[in-house]
């Protein structure tokens with residue numbers, strides 16, 4: 001069976017590293033590269049950790065690229081600093097320097113080139129803001145038709161957003177972080193014909209990372225990926241944490257666990273609701289992940305990392 005070409009664009013959170021691991025377990029996927037967008041992270045440790053994860057997975061042949069886009073609304077430092085911790089986890093530091101190559105060009109240029117050169121349309125797995133994709137499209141508008149679809153963690157349709165109204169002033173709490181970081185980028189993307197499958201908070205709210213789940217992973221800690229996943233999730237159990245990016249990635253691995261619905265949507269680019277994804281008749285038609293078999297999903301995660 002021919003493999004599905006996928007280009008990943010993540011933004012360096014704990015969830016993103018585990019999504020990277022999950023993606024690399026998918027035998028029907030050919031990963032063309034990994035771009036790191038400097039949003040939910042500090043970029044140097046995020047790029048470094050990503051290269052080390054590729055080494056851990058035995059995939060030092062995959063190139064990592066550092067995007068240089070900048071968002072309008074910074075992620076909280078408390079979230080971003082996890083990149084330093086993950087980059088220093090012992091399991092990722094058994095060798096002196098990472099072997100997986102780092103692209104010499106900025107991530108957005110790398111993305112544009114990889115898509116341009118691809119012999120067939122490519123799926124983009126985006127587990128952060130859409131800014132790097134928007135920048136790549138500006139560099140080379142012809143790549144619009146080389147993108148088969150974007151499978152994206154982002155948005156909140158019929159539920160509140162996750163940007164704290166008190167801590168983050170100047171907004172009304174309707175936005176999801178991956179849109180809020182750079183609302184105009186998502187807005188620009190929404191003006192294209194690129195098919196989007198979105199994984200909004202509506203569905204991720206159903207799959208919390210529970211303390212019980214983290215303890216279950218611990219029982220397999222003799223296995224490298226379970227050990228890594230357990231270490232990563234231990235960092236975030238003090239906060240409300242969900243399988244946001246990992247659920248999105250799981251759709252590529254096990255689409256049979258999901259139902260989807262078609263919705264017409266728009267992005268609010270400015271003002272108090274900046275970053276809101278709103279259901280709007282006549283707006284961009286996207287497919288949204290609507291339901292997931294949660295028990296089967298948790299079981300899938302345990303088995304995917306049991307190696």
Ligand SMILES: [Ca+2]
Nearest residue numbers: 013016127128
């Ligand atoms: Ca992310």
